[in-house]
Amino acid sequence: METVRIYRLNNIPQSVKARIREAQMEAARVWNDCCQIHREARQSGSRWPNRDDLQKAAKGRYALHSQTIQMICHAFLANVDTTRQVKKNNPKMRYPYKTKRFYPLYWPEQAVSIQAGRVVLPMGRGRKSIVLKVDLPKNAGACKIVWNNGYELHVAIPVEIEKTIGEAKATVDLGQIHQAAVVTNTGHAVVVSGRGIRSIKRYRDKELGKLARMQARCQKGSRRWRKLQKAKNELAVKTSRQIRDLRHKGTRKVIDFCKEQGVTTLYIGNPDGVRTNRCGRKHNQRMSQWEYGKDISYLKHKAKAAGIESFTGTERGTSSRCPVCGHHQKPKGRTWQCRKCGFVGHRDVVGATNMHRIAYGEKIEFPSKITYLRPGKTRNVVVAATRAKVV
Numbered sequence: 001m002e003t004v005r006i007y008r009l010n011n012i013p014q015s016v017k018a019r020i021r022e023a024q025m026e027a028a029r030v031w032n033d034c035c036q037i038h039r040e041a042r043q044s045g046s047r048w049p050n051r052d053d054l055q056k057a058a059k060g061r062y063a064l065h066s067q068t069i070q071m072i073c074h075a076f077l078a079n080v081d082t083t084r085q086v087k088k089n090n091p092k093m094r095y096p097y098k099t100k101r102f103y104p105l106y107w108p109e110q111a112v113s114i115q116a117g118r119v120v121l122p123m124g125r126g127r128k129s130i131v132l133k134v135d136l137p138k139n140a141g142a143c144k145i146v147w148n149n150g151y152e153l154h155v156a157i158p159v160e161i162e163k164t165i166g167e168a169k170a171t172v173d174l175g176q177i178h179q180a181a182v183v184t185n186t187g188h189a190v191v192v193s194g195r196g197i198r199s200i201k202r203y204r205d206k207e208l209g210k211l212a213r214m215q216a217r218c219q220k221g222s223r224r225w226r227k228l229q230k231a232k233n234e235l236a237v238k239t240s241r242q243i244r245d246l247r248h249k250g251t252r253k254v255i256d257f258c259k260e261q262g263v264t265t266l267y268i269g270n271p272d273g274v275r276t277n278r279c280g281r282k283h284n285q286r287m288s289q290w291e292y293g294k295d296i297s298y299l300k301h302k303a304k305a306a307g308i309e310s311f312t313g314t315e316r317g318t319s320s321r322c323p324v325c326g327h328h329q330k331p332k333g334r335t336w337q338c339r340k341c342g343f344v345g346h347r348d349v350v351g352a353t354n355m356h357r358i359a360y361g362e363k364i365e366f367p368s369k370i371t372y373l374r375p376g377k378t379r380n381v382v383v384a385a386t387r388a389k390v391v
């Protein structure tokens with residue numbers, strides 16, 4: 001299996017930046033031409049272009065490596081395929097139609113050449129290759145150059161699937177205050193705090209609001225307006241990277257715990273449905289910013305690499321039932337207090353405990369040992385960065 005590693009390309013020379021930009025515009029032209037060919041075929045009712053047709057039409061016409069062009073054609077056809085599938089249920093869905101200005105650059109594994117301390121990305125015969133000073137591992141594969149408020153190099157790296165020994169089962173309850181609560185049927189539980197992520201988000205929202213209010217007083221497009229816009233973008237990407245980092249670290253803690261406990265099957269409760277409830281402006285914003293889909297996909301990816309089988313399913317009703325007597329009540333606050341038998345326990349751990357019944361059809365005891373973890377350190381680097389820009 002593969003994993004993607006991201007390298008920020010902060011210190012590349014201006015000339016290389018200009019070439020990447022130019023190449024990305026060229027790639028966008030390939031995409032736009034694919035769109036055009038496809039649109040014509042659709043409107044004239046003739047056969048839709050396939051891989052060979054698109055590649056034949058594109059051959060030798062662009063200042064890119066031939067495999068880069070091929071990858072764009074494939075991506076386009078994959079997009080058309082997905083649209084056709086989605087269109088069955090949602091007729092409003094449109095085939096690719098937007099004219100793109102930029103498109104990421106791809107190189108499949110066989111086009112990339114890795115040398116000591118640098119990577120060479122070919123641009124086609126007769127053109128200078130893009131050479132980046134990035135120290136990639138020897139086994140690195142396909143590369144992609146993406147714009148994400150600055151260029152990034154995304155590299156596919158093969159990882160070996162580990163073997164986890166044991167037959168324990170675990171469930172995960174995802175949350176916001178606690179990113180994840182894991183309960184195994186061996187009587188252990190881990191709670192990973194999500195407070196770090198929450199505080200970064202809160203800080204970001206407040207600062208973005210401030211900047212937006214300042215911007216509202218400027219004329220749109222003025223120098224100060226642009227300056228504020230830049231500060232907004234920088235704050236947004238910086239915080240999103242911090243959040244992503246914590247999210248990865250938190251899910252890593254979950255999987256490490258599972259490995260240690262000999263867990264081989266993992267059930268991830270899917271909070272769909274919780275999110276659609278309307279509960280006021282503040283809560284709604286919090287809910288809409290909760291990226292549990294990412295948590296699920298990170299957990300699945302990491303579980304797979306660790307040799308743990310994972311699956312998702314509903315978590316309906318798990319947080320409102322007492323794990324001891326089965327009494328049904330609406331939980332209040334962070335600790336679950338049963339009004340019937342007097343049981344007291346951690347709210348998210350209760351959810352994960354009850355999930356065992358849905359996932360594996362067995363009722364387990366409330367865990368006797370709960371470990372609390374933080375995903376990682378949260379550093380306050382953002383504060384200084386924005387202060388300097390705006391004041």
Ligand SMILES: [Zn+2]
Pocket residue numbers: 322323324325326327338339340341342343
């Ligand atoms: Zn009870």
